[in-house]
Amino acid sequence: MKKITIAVDAMGGDNAPHAICMGAAEACRTFPDIEIILTGDENKIHAILEPVPPEVRSRIRVVHASEVIGMDEHPVVAIRKKHHSSMKLAMEMVRSGEAQGFISAGNTGAIVAGGVLIVGRLPGIDRPALGTALPTIERPSFMLDMGATVRCKPENLYQFALMGSVYSRKILKVTDPEVTLLSNGTEEIKGDECVAGARDLLMKSALNFKGYTEGNDIVWGRSDVIVCDGFTGNVALKLAEGIMHGLKSLLTDEVKKSLLAKAGMLFMAPTVKLLWTRFNYEKYGGAPLLGVRGAVLKAHGRSKEPAILSAISAARNFIEEDGVEMIQAELDTSPTHMA
Amino acid sequence: MKKITIAVDAMGGDNAPHAICMGAAEACRTFPDIEIILTGDENKIHAILEPVPPEVRSRIRVVHASEVIGMDEHPVVAIRKKHHSSMKLAMEMVRSGEAQGFISAGNTGAIVAGGVLIVGRLPGIDRPALGTALPTIERPSFMLDMGATVRCKPENLYQFALMGSVYSRKILKVTDPEVTLLSNGTEEIKGDECVAGARDLLMKSALNFKGYTEGNDIVWGRSDVIVCDGFTGNVALKLAEGIMHGLKSLLTDEVKKSLLAKAGMLFMAPTVKLLWTRFNYEKYGGAPLLGVRGAVLKAHGRSKEPAILSAISAARNFIEEDGVEMIQAELDTSPTHMA
Numbered sequence: 001m002k003k004i005t006i007a008v009d010a011m012g013g014d015n016a017p018h019a020i021c022m023g024a025a026e027a028c029r030t031f032p033d034i035e036i037i038l039t040g041d042e043n044k045i046h047a048i049l050e051p052v053p054p055e056v057r058s059r060i061r062v063v064h065a066s067e068v069i070g071m072d073e074h075p076v077v078a079i080r081k082k083h084h085s086s087m088k089l090a091m092e093m094v095r096s097g098e099a100q101g102f103i104s105a106g107n108t109g110a111i112v113a114g115g116v117l118i119v120g121r122l123p124g125i126d127r128p129a130l131g132t133a134l135p136t137i138e139r140p141s142f143m144l145d146m147g148a149t150v151r152c153k154p155e156n157l158y159q160f161a162l163m164g165s166v167y168s169r170k171i172l173k174v175t176d177p178e179v180t181l182l183s184n185g186t187e188e189i190k191g192d193e194c195v196a197g198a199r200d201l202l203m204k205s206a207l208n209f210k211g212y213t214e215g216n217d218i219v220w221g222r223s224d225v226i227v228c229d230g231f232t233g234n235v236a237l238k239l240a241e242g243i244m245h246g247l248k249s250l251l252t253d254e255v256k257k258s259l260l261a262k263a264g265m266l267f268m269a270p271t272v273k274l275l276w277t278r279f280n281y282e283k284y285g286g287a288p289l290l291g292v293r294g295a296v297l298k299a300h301g302r303s304k305e306p307a308i309l310s311a312i313s314a315a316r317n318f319i320e321e322d323g324v325e326m327i328q329a330e331l332d333t334s335p336t337h338m339a
Numbered sequence: 340m341k342k343i344t345i346a347v348d349a350m351g352g353d354n355a356p357h358a359i360c361m362g363a364a365e366a367c368r369t370f371p372d373i374e375i376i377l378t379g380d381e382n383k384i385h386a387i388l389e390p391v392p393p394e395v396r397s398r399i400r401v402v403h404a405s406e407v408i409g410m411d412e413h414p415v416v417a418i419r420k421k422h423h424s425s426m427k428l429a430m431e432m433v434r435s436g437e438a439q440g441f442i443s444a445g446n447t448g449a450i451v452a453g454g455v456l457i458v459g460r461l462p463g464i465d466r467p468a469l470g471t472a473l474p475t476i477e478r479p480s481f482m483l484d485m486g487a488t489v490r491c492k493p494e495n496l497y498q499f500a501l502m503g504s505v506y507s508r509k510i511l512k513v514t515d516p517e518v519t520l521l522s523n524g525t526e527e528i529k530g531d532e533c534v535a536g537a538r539d540l541l542m543k544s545a546l547n548f549k550g551y552t553e554g555n556d557i558v559w560g561r562s563d564v565i566v567c568d569g570f571t572g573n574v575a576l577k578l579a580e581g582i583m584h585g586l587k588s589l590l591t592d593e594v595k596k597s598l599l600a601k602a603g604m605l606f607m608a609p610t611v612k613l614l615w616t617r618f619n620y621e622k623y624g625g626a627p628l629l630g631v632r633g634a635v636l637k638a639h640g641r642s643k644e645p646a647i648l649s650a651i652s653a654a655r656n657f658i659e660e661d662g663v664e665m666i667q668a669e670l671d672t673s674p675t676h677m678a
Contacts, residue, residue: 074528109528137585147523151531184486184573189413189448192490192570215577219585231531232574234523235567238554239575243582246476246558247614254610261610267603271593275586 004033004319006295006312007090007099010040011068012106014302017041020105021048023308027316028056030309034316037099039065039086065089068106071301075109079117087111091118094294101295101315103286105303112148115292122324124331127152128291129160130230130298131167132237136221142168142177143218143226146287147234154197157181157227158205161198162334163290163327164225165207170326171318177224180213182232187212198227206334248276286311288318290327295319343372343658345634345651346429346438349379350407351445353641356380359444360387362647366655367395369648373655376438378404379425404428407445410640414448418456426450430457433633440634440654442625444642451487454631461663463670466491467630468499469569469637470506471576475560481507481516482557482565485626486573493536496520496566497544500537501673502629502666503564504546509665510657516563519552521571526551537566545673587615625650627657629666634658 008024010017017040024036038045042064049057065086069078082088087106091114093099102119104111108130115121115128131144144164149156161179168177181198183191190212191199202209210223218226218236228236251272255261265272286297286307295318299311318324347363349356356379363375377384381403388396404425408417421427426445430453432438441458443450447469454460454467470483483503488495500518507516520537522530529551530538541548549562557565557575567575590611594600604611625636625646634657638650657663 072526137589150523182574184489184570187411195570215574215579216581216584218578219581228574231523231534232571235521235554235571236574236578239557239578240554240582242555242558243579245555247586250476250614251610254613258610260606264603264606264608264610267599268607269603271590271597271600271603274593275589 002033002320003035004101004316005035005037005099006101006103006315007037007039007093008312009087009090009102009104009106010038010045011065011086012104013299014105015304016105017044018048019304020308021045023303023305024060024312025049025052025056026305026309027312028059031313031316034312035059035061036312037061037063037090037093039063039090040068041065063089069110071107073107073110075107075113076117078107078110079113087114088118091115091296094119094296100319101297103297103299103308103311103315105299105301105308108147108298111296111298112289115148115289115296119292119294119296122291122293122328122331125159125291127156127159128289129163130233130287130289131164132287133172134218134221136219138221139224140172141218141221141224141226142172143228143233143237144290145228145230145233146237147230148289149230151231152194152229154194154201157194157198157229158201159291161202161205161207161209161225161227162330164227166327166330167288167290167323168224170321171323172224174224176208178210179207179225179227180210180217180223182218182226182228182236183212183214185212186214194229244276286314288314288323293324295323341372341659342374343440343655344374344376344438345440345442345654346376346378346432347651348426348429348441348443348445349377349384350404350425351443352638353444354643355444356383357387358643359647360384362642362644363399363651364388364391364395365644365648366651367398370652370655373651374398374400375651376400376402376429376432378402378429379407380404402428408449410446412446412449414446414452415456417446417449418452426453427457430454430635433458433635439658440636442636442638442647442650442654444638444640444647447486447637450635450637451628454487454628454635458631458633458635461630461632461667461670464498464630466495466498467628468502469626469628470503471626472511473557473560475558477560478563479511480557480560480563480565481511482567482572482576483629484567484569484572485576486569487628488569490570491533491568493533493540496533496537496568497540498630500541500544500546500548500564500566501669503566505666505669506627506629506662507563509660510662511563513563515547517549518546518564518566519549519556519562521557521565521567521575522551522553524551525553533568583615625653627653627662632663634662
């Protein structure tokens with residue numbers, strides 16, 4: 001059995017450190033092949049881990065970190081200066097090889113900056129991409145970039161497509177994944193210069209490229225991999241989350257106001273819950289940062305215990321499937337700068 | 340009573356010409372101060388107008404157009420070459436002053452191209468913007484650009500903010516509208532170079548600028564005017580429409596599968612319908628193309644009769660409130676190139 005070590009930033013996210021530590025313990029209970037290193041305030045972490053049974057506890061190591069990178073801090077500055085932060089210490093373990101994977105629910109920008117500056121990019125990769133498996137109607141779609149690289153050159157989008165395709169094939173087990181570029185319409189004449197440039201590169205590539213996709217196609221899951229820049233991906237993901245939260249909040253209010261609706265909800269609750277679960281854009285169980293030399297995953301800032309378990313499970317899967325090596329192999333055999 | 344003439348492209352949109360003609364007739368019935376010029380296949384239009392009562396019919400003029408600009412045609416090429424198209428003929432009436440307003444549910448790109456090439460830009464405006472009043476939870480937000488100008492310079496976004504602010508104040512009757520820029524996060528360090536450049540211009544302007552807004556804020560309506568480039572706006576609007584359609588379709592399927600849910604829907608139907616109506620992103624009743632010398636409005640491609648009536652009503656309102664002159668006056672007193 002291959003031993004897998006995952007470094008977890010215990011202090012990042014809205015529900016840290018409690019949900020992070022308990023999620024990590026749950027992951028150790030679930031997967032007998034993993035070990036976890038929790039970085040953060042050791043007193044707090046030890047207290048949280050108190051009730052964890054010894055056979056699980058023995059596979060969790062706590063490494064004290066005296067600093068935390070806040071959600072609003074400047075990512076690059078924080079990663080460069082906060083040498084004793086829980087995030088930086090955990091990432092350094094990936095660089096040194098002490099851990100193969102890293103999870104944090106903290107500052108996304110700092111995770112990306114640390115991915116590049118500490119863990120390091122794969123040779124041939126200019127910019128990393130944050131991917132996420134989106135809930136859709138027909139099939140799960142893997143979308144990238146969700147915010148790592150704000151604006152892109154055509155070559156960046158091309159590399160994202162390459163990495164997304166490997167991830168879809170090797171990790172999500174999709175045969176010959178269909179790749180599309182997110183644009184402002186499906187017709188060839190749509191897109192800006194950058195998207196059009198990426199389209200040209202993808203047309204010439206060996207990927208199963210299906211052209212442009214538009215906003216509503218995201219929902220239906222009309223392709224396996226959707227590629228966009230980090231600005232657009234971030235706006236789209238947050239909008240989708242916002243609509244689901246908005247509808248939930250309005251539905252709750254309306255049901256409170258109407259006796260009829262209240263009665264209906266008694267029967268409808270399972271259906272509403274099913275739709276909510278299916279379209280919960282927050283439940284993506286860890287977004288991999290692709291293009292770096294390790295399994296670096298970002299968990300949602302609002303992650304609770306199950307989301308942390310799910311992110312650790314995704315990291316474990318990525319490591320077990322040699323995700324990084326697979327992407328590297330694909331890069332080695334494909335031209336990365338086709339222009 | 341100021342007489343208002345609106346030229347309507349009878350052939351554009353999924354439900355043309357029937358829904359367009361009947362919507363126009365309904366508008367004449369509703370507003371005694373308007374006259375409508377319908378451009379398109381005169382035989383078809385006359386046949387559709389057959390049942391319209393004479394007192395309404397007398398305020399509708401039909402102008403024959405032998406060509407139609409299709410949904411997939413190249414916008415600029417179509418506008419330049421199809422001299423006898425229903426869209427071009429209607430737009431030329433705005434240029435000549437024969438009509439003050441124009442409506443089409445057809446090819447969006449062609450409407451934008453025609454707005455610039457036929458109707459003409461306002462002096463000082465580099466690029467036009469397509470705006471739309473979005474359904475939100477707290478208050479309606481006016482968002483622009485939804486697809487007229489794919490990628491922007493900071494100066495374009497600044498002008499969109501200026502025009503959106505005038506539209507919000509004069510047409511939507513919002514006092515001192517709050518303006519935000521859509522970005523990949525609310526913190527100052529977010530945004531690409533263009534958004535950051537626009538932010539600098541807006542900070543120095545007299546507008547009530549409130550900084551960045553992110554994807555989920557769109558849903559809650561946290562500002563009166565949201566500014567973005569046409570690429571981002573188009574992806575966001577289509578995604579929002581797609582989510583609502585996806586949920587509707589899933590809900591219908593689930594209710595069919597479950598007896599319990601079917602029973603619940605008997606009670607819940609009014610609530611579900613209310614949510615659907617409130618969040619129907621297609622029902623924006625005509626998106627104004629701001630920055631051109633006339634009331635040019637785009638109706639949704641799927642518009643039926645009520646949506647056409649609503650778009651004509653919006654055009655009438657825009658003309659009555661001197662929308663174009665108001666924007667021009669604002670441009671004249673504000674620096675449009677502050678950089």
